[in-house]
Amino acid sequence: MNIIKNFLKAIIILLIITSVLIAAFELSSGDGQSRPFLVKKECLEGMKKIQGASYFYLMERPKFTGEVSVNELIKYGYMEQLAACKFLNSSRSDNYKIFYKRDKNEINFIDVACENHGHLSRQGDCDREKGLPNGFVDNYMARVKTRFDLYK
Numbered sequence: 534m535n536i537i538k539n540f541l542k543a544i545i546i547l548l549i550i551t552s553v554l555i556a557a558f559e560l561s562s563g564d565g566q567s568r569p570f571l572v573k574k575e576c577l578e579g580m581k582k583i584q585g586a587s588y589f590y591l592m593e594r595p596k597f598t599g600e601v602s603v604n605e606l607i608k609y610g611y612m613e614q615l616a617a618c619k620f621l622n623s624s625r626s627d628n629y630k631i632f633y634k635r636d637k638n639e640i641n642f643i644d645v646a647c648e649n650h651g652h653l654s655r656q657g658d659c660d661r662e663k664g665l666p667n668g669f670v671d672n673y674m675a676r677v678k679t680r681f682d683l684y685k
């Protein structure tokens with residue numbers, strides 16, 4: 534009996550090790566299928582920082598109506614040095630465009646756009662797939678779903 538118990542124990546441990554290895558492999562897929570997503574996510578996070586910095590920049594300059602640039606935001610200490618979008622090797626961090634609307638002292642709207650990934654404000658709709666390979670979102674979702682079904 535002891536032999537069978539030990540054998541089962543060994544199999545269970547082996548299964549656990551295998552699943553941990555699989556999970557580690559899936560999560561470390563820096564250059565796997567999910568890389569376009571990671572690049573985009575990083576870019577969107579950068580744009581959110583620009584958006585926040587622009588808000589304070591504009592708040593402190595009620596009469597300013599010109600163009601806000603990333604270089605300016607960094608120069609005046611509203612944000613730290615920003616990595617460029619990694620979509621293209623030739624991207625520059627100051628290629629981000631900042632749009633804003635203000636009515637008297639009220640800032641109504643601040644949007645940031647990356648030439649590769651589109652507008653920050655449109656990620657819920659028309660720019661959702663911008664910067665991702667054609668059909669990538671659908672394929673990726675199907676893949677994730679299939680994988681999930683396997684474990685059910």
Ligand SMILES: [Zn+2]
Nearest residue numbers: 576618647650
């Ligand atoms: Zn980008």
